[in-house]
Amino acid sequence: MTKMDVFIDGAKELGLDLSDREIEMFSDYKRLLKEWNEKINITAITDDDEIDIKHFLDSVSVFKSGLIGGNERIIDVGTGGGFPGIPVNILKPDTEVVLLDGLNKRLKFLNEVIDTLGLKNISTVHGRAEELGRKKEYRETFDIAVSRAVASLNTLSEYCLPFVKVGGYFIAMKGPDVDEEIEQAEKAIEKLGGQIEKRIDIPLPSSDIVHNLLLIKKVKGTPSVYPRGGGNPKKKPL
């Protein structure tokens, strides 16, 4: 089996006691990530312990939001190698998780992970967030939209908030520049129907990294003009 001790110990520090089956699933996920990463570019992080800290522990730190009880419909926007959506579904198999990404080759990898691990209630969707957020089957149908390492908060809010039902949450997983990002995104969040509720700082075990979760509540519907197409959420953030 792949080396997993840093993840197992770190998860305990985050309050998660992993079962043997869950550890085996994360181990298979790590093996596939390393294998596929030799053929297609999924992640720059390939060292066993670094995967444990920067991908697995960082992903499961999303449970510190206190918003994922286990039955939510969740979209992971710009999921890349499946972070945080796959770890969420491994540990809470009753959540319904949609993994969205604009790069199809990464979704092929994710479909193999889903098959090998035998995950249920999880699917992949290929497309740009700003296009799918206008489609009826996705728009305002999720309890939670979550996203890590995809765009700055003003752009990311336009990608994510349209997916969230009124009363639901957008969880932005952010790094040290979050205060500056919040300042630049306040207007956008309000226009899109969101309201910043809480910021939770999370020191990642076995590292000196502090990440944070920004919890943004959807307090009213997103106006139909958003998200804008043509790359505007990124080129001209609200």
Ligand SMILES: C[S@@+](CC[C@H](N)C(=O)[O-])C[C@H]1O[C@@H](n2cnc3c(N)ncnc32)[C@H](O)[C@@H]1O
């Ligand atoms: C740096 S990776 C992060 C992946 C993963 N969330 C993580 O934390 O490891 C960013 C991912 O977001 C995707 N992405 C960026 N903009 C997007 C958009 N507008 N719509 C869909 N996917 C997007 C990219 O294809 C890429 O896979």
